Amino acid sequence: MATDDDLLKSWPSRLQGAWQVLAGQSSNAVRPESLVFSNRAKEHPQAPLIESLIAGVPGAAIVLDQDGGVIAFNEAARSIAPALRRGEPALISLRMPELVDAIRRASKSHEPQRVEFFERVPLDRWFEAFVVPVKLAGVAGWHAEILLLTFNDLSPLRRVEEMRADFVANASHELRTPLAALLGFIETLQGPAKNDAVAREKFLGIMQQQAARMARLIDDLLSLSRIELNAHLQPNVAVDLAPIVRQVADGLQTLARDRAVEIKLTMPPEPLVVLGDRDELIRALENLVENALKYGEAGKRVEITLSRAATRTGSPEARIAVRDYGPGIAPEHLPRLTERFYRVDVADSRAQGGTGLGLALVKHVLNRHGGRLSVDSTPGQGATFVMHVPLRTADSAPGGELS
Numbered sequence: 001m002a003t004d005d006d007l008l009k010s011w012p013s014r015l016q017g018a019w020q021v022l023a024g025q026s027s028n029a030v031r032p033e034s035l036v037f038s039n040r041a042k043e044h045p046q047a048p049l050i051e052s053l054i055a056g057v058p059g060a061a062i063v064l065d066q067d068g069g070v071i072a073f074n075e076a077a078r079s080i081a082p083a084l085r086r087g088e089p090a091l092i093s094l095r096m097p098e099l100v101d102a103i104r105r106a107s108k109s110h111e112p113q114r115v116e117f118f119e120r121v122p123l124d125r126w127f128e129a130f131v132v133p134v135k136l137a138g139v140a141g142w143h144a145e146i147l148l149l150t151f152n153d154l155s156p157l158r159r160v161e162e163m164r165a166d167f168v169a170n171a172s173h174e175l176r177t178p179l180a181a182l183l184g185f186i187e188t189l190q191g192p193a194k195n196d197a198v199a200r201e202k203f204l205g206i207m208q209q210q211a212a213r214m215a216r217l218i219d220d221l222l223s224l225s226r227i228e229l230n231a232h233l234q235p236n237v238a239v240d241l242a243p244i245v246r247q248v249a250d251g252l253q254t255l256a257r258d259r260a261v262e263i264k265l266t267m268p269p270e271p272l273v274v275l276g277d278r279d280e281l282i283r284a285l286e287n288l289v290e291n292a293l294k295y296g297e298a299g300k301r302v303e304i305t306l307s308r309a310a311t312r313t314g315s316p317e318a319r320i321a322v323r324d325y326g327p328g329i330a331p332e333h334l335p336r337l338t339e340r341f342y343r344v345d346v347a348d349s350r351a352q353g354g355t356g357l358g359l360a361l362v363k364h365v366l367n368r369h370g371g372r373l374s375v376d377s378t379p380g381q382g383a384t385f386v387m388h389v390p391l392r393t394a395d396s397a398p399g400g401e402l403s
Ligand SMILES: Nc1ncnc2c1ncn2[C@@H]1O[C@H](COP(=O)(O)OP(=O)(O)OP(=O)(O)O)[C@@H](O)[C@H]1O
Pocket: 220, 287, 291, 292, 295, 296, 324, 326, 327, 328, 329, 337, 342, 343, 344, 345, 349, 350, 353, 354, 355, 356, 357, 358, 359, 360, 383
């Protein structure tokens, strides 16, 4: 049995040998007996203290001895390396090559190391890890030097970065298409169609449509960011939903007539009052009814039902259901419908003047109202979009005036 002193003298070569073998770089120069982790049987004298300390670290933390043996780890570390066991070589459970490399560098150089790595299983996740050699004061010999590994989950940040990049790409693409059309027509009007009155009329009509589409896109983007900015401020004006539903249905009668679709309203006998922002609720419902008219046109019927119901937890809520009998939406699209710019059929939506921001707006409006959007659809049989808004109750109403 080797003594601490023996090991202290020989650990650099042992450690190197162990790393080489475990990192798949075994060489003939490494004798198998030098890989025996003879210290492992003996627990680190400060293990309980180290363990309680890192239990208080919010992210994942692992502490290793100089041989790469696990002294302690906290609960969060399990989600990164479920196979971690105290007293065992960390390399058995930490299989990320970048991390293994950083541990080796840190123990060789006695310098802190930072490394980023990516995990595919069970989920796509990005991490940054810090490997810091620590000298324990008051601990003698081999046990005095340990390696502290801490981890940060970078996945949410990366996802936001990706979303931002996607968003800019989508927004500029959506603006560029009508802009290119406008420039094309301007050129034609300045050149070949200069004196063609009929073509001029026709082109000006298209140019107006394209310009209106750009204006709408900018409007929608601004509304979205305004609603997002106010997401934490719950509206506190009491609003009766029945007049809102009637107003939206009336406003879209022209579109419905154009498409020969009948709008059927079903209203509750009593007023349904929520704490809300009237304009935002109108805008959200307008998009749902407009979608039902545009994409569900084939069904020739759109039903809007306002009713009183209860949430899963039993609180009272108002529901506005918009049902159409069109082609419906395949299940794989449902979870993504409320993403900005997401469209099931891009060409169809564009042809209808859509930008794919409508349902993102609906979702944000409902979030701000403490409610939610639900969608139910069977392909071939139409779709039902439901706005759920919490009803005003005695304790939620700070004496708000009915608007
Ligand atoms: N009732 C519906 N039936 C079938 N598909 C629908 C229905 N409502 C929405 N969709 C699909 O969901 C997509 C997203 O809708 P959303 O309202 O967000 O965007 P849009 O209508 O294309 O554009 P915008 O609302 O900005 O004018 C639509 O492009 C369409 O493919």
